[in-house]
Amino acid sequence: MAYDKFNILxxxxxxxxxxxxxxxxxxxxxxxxxxxxxxxxDNLFRDWRYNQDNTxxxxxxxxxxxxxxxxxxxxxxxxxxxSREHAAWAVYDYGFRCVVSSFFADIFRNNCLNIxxxxxxxxxxxxxxxxxxxxxxxxxxxxxxLPEQRIxxxxxxxxxSFEINKYKKNNMLNGFDDIDFLLNIKxxxxxxxxxxxL
Amino acid sequence: MSSRKTxxxxxxxxxxxxxxxxxxxxxxxxxxMVHEVTSPVAFLGLKNRxxxxxxxxxxxxxxxxxxxxxxxxxxxxxxxxxxQLRMLEENANEHGISYWGLGHEKNGIVHVVGPEYGITxxxxxxxxxxxxxxxxxxxxxxAFGIGTSEVEMVLASQCIMQPKPKRMRINITGELxxxxxxxxxxxxxxxxxxxxxxxGYFVEYAGDVFKNMSMEGRMTVCNLxxxxxxxxxxxxxxxxxxxxxxxxxxxxxxxxWDKAMAYWETLHTDADAVFDKELTxxxxxxxxxxxxxxxxxxxxxISNAIPxxxxxxxGVSTYKKSLQYMAxxxxxxxxxxxxxxxxLGSCTNGRxxxxxxxxxxxxxxxxxxxxxxxxxxxxxxxxxxxxEEGLLEVLQEAGFSLREPGCSACLAMNEDxxxxxxLAVSTSNRxxxxxxxxxxRTILASPLVAAAAAVTGKVTDPRELMExxxx
Ligand code: SF4
Numbered sequence: 001m002a003y004d005k006f007n008i009l010x011x012x013x014x015x016x017x018x019x020x021x022x023x024x025x026x027x028x029x030x031x032x033x034x035x036x037x038x039x040x041x042d043n044l045f046r047d048w049r050y051n052q053d054n055t056x057x058x059x060x061x062x063x064x065x066x067x068x069x070x071x072x073x074x075x076x077x078x079x080x081x082x083s084r085e086h087a088a089w090a091v092y093d094y095g096f097r098c099v100v101s102s103f104f105a106d107i108f109r110n111n112c113l114n115i116x117x118x119x120x121x122x123x124x125x126x127x128x129x130x131x132x133x134x135x136x137x138x139x140x141x142x143x144x145x146l147p148e149q150r151i152x153x154x155x156x157x158x159x160x161s162f163e164i165n166k167y168k169k170n171n172m173l174n175g176f177d178d179i180d181f182l183l184n185i186k187x188x189x190x191x192x193x194x195x196x197x198l
Numbered sequence: 199m200s201s202r203k204t205x206x207x208x209x210x211x212x213x214x215x216x217x218x219x220x221x222x223x224x225x226x227x228x229x230x231m232v233h234e235v236t237s238p239v240a241f242l243g244l245k246n247r248x249x250x251x252x253x254x255x256x257x258x259x260x261x262x263x264x265x266x267x268x269x270x271x272x273x274x275x276x277x278x279x280x281x282q283l284r285m286l287e288e289n290a291n292e293h294g295i296s297y298w299g300l301g302h303e304k305n306g307i308v309h310v311v312g313p314e315y316g317i318t319x320x321x322x323x324x325x326x327x328x329x330x331x332x333x334x335x336x337x338x339x340x341a342f343g344i345g346t347s348e349v350e351m352v353l354a355s356q357c358i359m360q361p362k363p364k365r366m367r368i369n370i371t372g373e374l375x376x377x378x379x380x381x382x383x384x385x386x387x388x389x390x391x392x393x394x395x396x397x398g399y400f401v402e403y404a405g406d407v408f409k410n411m412s413m414e415g416r417m418t419v420c421n422l423x424x425x426x427x428x429x430x431x432x433x434x435x436x437x438x439x440x441x442x443x444x445x446x447x448x449x450x451x452x453x454x455w456d457k458a459m460a461y462w463e464t465l466h467t468d469a470d471a472v473f474d475k476e477l478t479x480x481x482x483x484x485x486x487x488x489x490x491x492x493x494x495x496x497x498x499x500i501s502n503a504i505p506x507x508x509x510x511x512x513g514v515s516t517y518k519k520s521l522q523y524m525a526x527x528x529x530x531x532x533x534x535x536x537x538x539x540x541x542l543g544s545c546t547n548g549r550x551x552x553x554x555x556x557x558x559x560x561x562x563x564x565x566x567x568x569x570x571x572x573x574x575x576x577x578x579x580x581x582x583x584x585x586e587e588g589l590l591e592v593l594q595e596a597g598f599s600l601r602e603p604g605c606s607a608c609l610a611m612n613e614d615x616x617x618x619x620x621l622a623v624s625t626s627n628r629x630x631x632x633x634x635x636x637x638x639r640t641i642l643a644s645p646l647v648a649a650a651a652a653v654t655g656k657v658t659d660p661r662e663l664m665e666x667x668x669x
Contacts, residue, residue: 020393020493022630024628029611032235033264034239034278035242076513077394080394081628083344083345085345088345107329107344107345115347165221166219166221168221168222182224182351182355186252189252192215192226196213196226198319198458
């Protein structure tokens with residue numbers, strides 16, 4: 001599914017300094033019954049965000065108007081647990097284009113890259129600096145520079161580089177997905193299929 | 199120089215269709231399993247692109263995640279679930295995919311039916327939009343869970359793009375103690391590695407403990423690979439593997455079998471092959487395990503005390519939050535804690551051996567009055583075996599009843615939800631906050647521990663209820 005191209009993103013950030021945020025928290029299983037890919041943002045972090053009577057939980061960061069932006073900053077081991085891509089959709093659909101953490105669970109990272117959310121892995125130190133800066137001043141902006149693979153804390157100018165493989169980077173820059181690529185090598189695939197032993 | 203290869207390398211390398219420079223490999227997929235929850239949007243994607251399923255004969259659909267486990271002959275009540283099930287059926291029919299829907303004799307949990315019908319084979323690449331696809335690695339397959347975009351990708355091209363994971367080998371030597379099951383082995387490994395200890399790796403399990411393990415047990419262990427962060431786990435195929443798959447519906451026969459065997463017999467790690475990481479544990483030190491927190495890495499031997507926050511790896515506040523959710527305290531024992539629910543089932547422990555183990559303990563005893571027990575076979579085939587082996591009578595005499603197959607309370611998408619605040623001993627795979635229903639509290643354990651809890655109404659060491667075969 002096509003998504004917006006990603007180049008340089010400058011935005012304030014929403015801090016979620018919790019470790020091991022699993023995909024069941026990002027989007028609880030009971031919201032996986034949809035047959036289309038819309039409306040997931042409303043249920044992002046549903047059980048942390050709302051009481052059982054659907055009133056917002058005041059102390060949860062998404063309900064706190066002080067913090068906003070297109071960047072979600074999470075604790076270590078973000079996105080662990082179930083492979084549900086709905087978690088990445090919920091993050092995207094809510095309006096985040098980038099998630100920053102000091103460590104990502106594998107499947108979640110892949111899912112994000114497939115749908116246009118950029119996972120940016122930083123050092124534990126840098127993550128702490130971001131948390132501190134945003135807590136101190138919620139207007140603090142981050143720059144995510146994909147062409148240069150650099151994340152910059154604009155309030156202090158401190159920055160770090162991040163990893164992304166060349167192929168995924170190219171896709172993100174152009175808003176392409178993997179299927180476009182695969183359909184182009186269809187003949188190779190069919191030749192291969194004809195020779196598999198199983 | 200390096201012709202020495204690991205099992206994982208052999209299977210992976212022989213499936214690479216194309217290498218992208220500084221990018222992922224294009225990996226050919228031999229078997230693709232789909233279910234109702236993660237496939238509808240993928241099929242919609244195909245429709246939007248106006249393309250067919252490339253290899254419907256390599257694609258298999260079953261309904262499991264969202265299905266009721268009672269009255270399956272009646273229409274599904276929840277309109278959203280019913281809609282997903284209908285979409286799966288329509289999509290399967292439209293694209294010519296085998297479809298084992300609700301009520302079909304072959305219906306069951308995707309990772310239980312795959313092996314039962316011989317769809318799962320050594321040396322195959324197998325994917326499914328469910329993270330416990332790693333189960334199929336028990337046969338020496340490379341099997342892993344994928345997201346919905348990837349489901350669409352495989353439907354469209356029979357390939358997936360994946361960077362090659364690193365290789366890890368986990369050796370467990372020696373012999374397991376009495377009362378220690380494959381589930382305990384897996385929970386033990388996860389407790390040692392934590393839930394992220396194998397992230398980025400594909401694991402091979404080796405050593406005597408796995409050699410001596412049944413195919414069912416190997417499936418349980420491989421199933422839980424994902425809970426330590428691994429992309430998947432696998433065990434080299436051996437005579438046990440070949441005996442298991444022989445004669446099943448989708449297993450090759452005649453000349454095709456011989457050809458397949460010639461390939462399968464090459465599927466082992468060469469003597470000098472190198473792993474990126476290698477760990478060894480002594481299997482005789484493993485106890486029956488139990489979890490006390492809200493991730494599968496928070497597990498311990500059943501007779502131990504819950505660790506103090508300062509003894510564990512990772513954040514203290516996260517640890518305390520987890521115990522608070524479970525309403526447990528640091529330093530206390532879990533034994534004797536009153537429980538409310540028992541769930542026997544899931545692709546982790548919903549196979550016939552698991553029901554045999556459970557029945558061996560409840561036989562001649564009675565279900566505790568304070569316990570609600572959900573016993574959910576992994577498939578119709580398991581359900582039939584339970585009846586044919588006389589286990590149903592044993593269970594019924596002890597006050598239990600059997601539900602119909604499906605994922606059920608493993609992820610609680612259907613009506614089988616553990617109520618808020620209730621404590622469940624569960625043989626499934628995840629004890630996350632709310633996984634088994636909003637506010638539910640889950641203790642993960644083996645079918646033996648679950649059975650001991652079901653008849654005593656509290657956390658109990660199953661060894662106290664088991665008769666030693668040799669006194
Ligand atoms: S039983 Fe649980 S883990 Fe297994 S396929 Fe079903 S939902 Fe997934």
